[in-house]
Amino acid sequence: MPEYLFIENWVKEKCKPSNRSHHTSYQYIVGSFSPSQEEEKQLTVFPQRITWRHGKIPVSLCSETCYPGTRRSPKETYHTCCHVCIICPEGHVSNVSGSENCQKCPDGQWPNDDRDECFPKIIEFLSYDEDTMAAVFSSISGLFLIITVSVSGIFISFLDSPIVKANNRSISFILLLSLKLSLFCVFLFIGRPDDITCMLRQISTGVTFTVAVSSILAKTIMVSIAFKATRPGSSWRKWMGVKLPNSVVLICSSLQLLNGVIWLGVSPPSQEQDMDSYPGKIIIQCNEGSVVAFYFMLGYLGFLAAVSFVLAFMVRTLPDIYNEAKYITFSMLVFCSVWICAIPAYLSSKGKNMVMVEIFAILASEIGILSCIFFPKCYNIIRRPEMNSRRQFLEKQ
Structure with missing residues (x-):
């Protein structure tokens, strides 16, 4: 019964x-x-x-069921049914109620806010579609590329004028060409990087800037020699001409070019994916490859800029006919200041912020050189033609 x-x-x-x-x-x-x-x-x-x-029906358990996104952790009591619900750790999920363990998301995925489902990580790089600064940098680079071409046109139109002749025409055109190529390098930093663009970024930027600074160094040396050569019986007259400045540009640039060739042969820059710096993001960036070659490029460039600044500062008080040293002094002061501030910011940033710092340094130094060296000459050529006459040239001489 x-x-x-x-x-x-x-x-x-x-x-x-x-x-x-x-x-x-x-x-x-x-x-x-x-x-x-x-x-x-x-x-x-x-x-x-x-x-x-x-x-109300009483619950036989002393703890409620853990929802998805959490896991059960036993309490330190004699009741086996007592537990606490703990949120899954970063990068882990649980998609069932009452789960005792959380599962780690596969590589390339990240949990949502509720931590109950994995989603693909966000891929981040400096792009035209998602970043306004990419369009801003491109516009500035394109604008100053047009300005640089216009300056070249002015110099070509007044090729035989005293101002253009007195400031070493061949070196001026080499400097303008290097500035144009450096502005083109800005576009290599925008968009999704790959192995080819990573190699072209650093090598081309380093070489073109070295040519520009070497040209400025050659102009500074020629200003100093030209002043000394005006003295009667001076032995510096044999150094006048185009051979010495062209040799300075060639030798100084060749050393940086050799560093680039060794860099590409030993450990070239390449694309890498940074999955650890920012949760939920995959940062597509360039790895410099050989750290020694990278820092040699920056150090050598800084050395040339410093030598140019010191020489230009020493000869800045020469007569007005050779007053290009004043402009060179200001341009190298801007150049050195920009890169001294940019290098610490570059090394302390990651992802597209690091790329934007480098682009800003390139544009700022380009604008500084173009504004300080060429804008005063163009102003005198266009707005003050009497300053560009042979008679004025002879009177000042």
């Missing part, structure tokens, strides 16, 4: 004559227990016959 399970339902009743209350209990059959049946069928419960207090 089965044994029946009873439940008592206490009812509070109020007696009218005595104005007192008393309790009455009723028993209901809510289930049965049959020991003779199979183990799974021994206990039978009729839930519809059970009336719970306040209409």
